[in-house]
Amino acid sequence: MDDETDIDDTLGHVAVVGAGAMGAGIAQVAAAAGHRVWLVDAAPGAAERAVASTRTALDGRVAKGRLGADEADGILERIEVATSVGDLPECALVVEAVPESLELKREVFGALAESQPPSTMLATNTSSIDVDAVADAVADPERVLGLHFFNPPVAMRLVEVVQGSQTSRAFVEHAVRLVQAWGKTPVRCRSTPGFIVNRVARPFYGEAQRLVEAGVADAATVDHVLREHGGFPMGPLELTDFIGQDVNLAVGTSVWEQTGRDERYAPTRLQQQLVERGDLGRKTGRGVYRWEGGRAVLDQPDLELAARLVGGPVETDPLARTLAMLVNEAVDLVHRGEATAEDVDTAMVLGVRYPKGPIAWGRELGFDTVERTIVALDAAFPGGRYRPSPALRDGGLT
Ligand SMILES: NC(=O)c1ccc[n+]([C@@H]2O[C@H](COP(=O)([O-])OP(=O)(O)OC[C@H]3O[C@@H](n4cnc5c(N)ncnc54)[C@H](O)[C@@H]3O)[C@@H](O)[C@H]2O)c1
Structure with a gap:
């Protein structure tokens, strides 16, 4: 036809x-x-x-x-x-x-x-x-x-x-x-790996897992920062427990494989070990957290540590790191011509209930600030995960 x-x-x-x-x-x-x-x-x-x-x-x-x-x-x-x-x-x-x-x-x-x-x-x-x-x-x-x-x-x-x-x-x-x-x-x-939602959302999980893995903060504190300072309805570690660590790892691994094992989507040891142990989250009663009656038993966050991390050096700021990477991923998708900025924002708000679309968030933060954050992260953690989208370098989406 x-x-x-x-x-x-x-x-x-x-x-x-x-x-x-x-x-x-x-x-x-x-x-x-x-x-x-x-x-x-x-x-x-x-x-x-x-x-x-x-x-x-x-x-x-x-x-x-x-x-x-x-x-x-x-x-x-x-x-x-x-x-x-x-x-x-x-x-x-x-x-x-x-x-x-x-x-x-x-x-x-x-x-x-x-x-x-x-x-x-x-x-x-x-x-x-x-x-x-x-x-x-x-x-x-x-x-x-x-x-x-x-x-x-x-x-x-x-x-x-x-x-x-x-x-x-x-x-x-x-x-x-x-x-x-x-x-x-x-x-x-x-038809890009992960389409919009499952592609752009990857760093929401990956950055949190890396911060916990590196011992910057415990899971409850990282989740607290994303929830209370970022406005996300659920922290990333609780959310992956809710989805199922195995399901979330499979989606992430599929995007990683389909992008030729791009470092941006590499699975974390933390999540692989959870899956190997069978600590899949809500459905097995244990994951990052213990689950009772369909709800996570959240540990007490360290509020003093959370307040110190937010607005501190970007390498240890869960919010700055996550937002910069979400914006980067979203801008990159649009830059490659795979979806419009408007559709990316709609998808993330409706599909995973983000409080704002990542492109709109990027405009608010300033694409130049996002780029500087990613360049700083690349200097701290070299290896290719933290690569600013060419569109950020060009001053963001017009
Ligand atoms: N579950 C989710 O959260 C979700 C969300 C979005 C998309 N998807 C996708 O939707 C698809 C289905 O997922 P699901 O969770 O409903 O799976 P499911 O396992 O609940 O259901 C699949 C059904 O397909 C049937 N089936 C298997 N082979 C068949 C065949 N040759 N012909 C007809 N029926 C056959 C099975 O008997 C089963 O009833 C998958 O591609 C999945 O990735 C799932």
């Missing part, structure tokens, strides 16, 4: 392949927007179980008065189970949400391309796989793109619309309009 083609924006059928945590939620979002939705899963009974848990979730919202009973019934009536990809009716959009394996995704896209007409938009919900590698599995890669929903898809507003190198502009624009019609906020980005 060429870029000039108008794609029919009327409510077409939607299919979701993979009825796990993400697929079930995406199906609910599409059905709530009025589409007829088909859910497919390779595991026997999995799609039926997903529909049953959607029913339970909707019943709960009806009981709390947040949703009308008729509305809930309508959503459920619009979701059907299909036994295989080959049994799907002709769809306007198919979203793939099978586990994060390129081989598996290529298999699914191969089957979809054979059974769905060329006008069907094929989207992957991958968090980290290059959209081009998935698109290569089909004869007409211009209809393949990423639709990266955040967890849980029903509650999270952000969707990264990921454009592969061969995705047609018409499909991207169609996807953007569809995401908006579903009540979500789309941001556009190229």
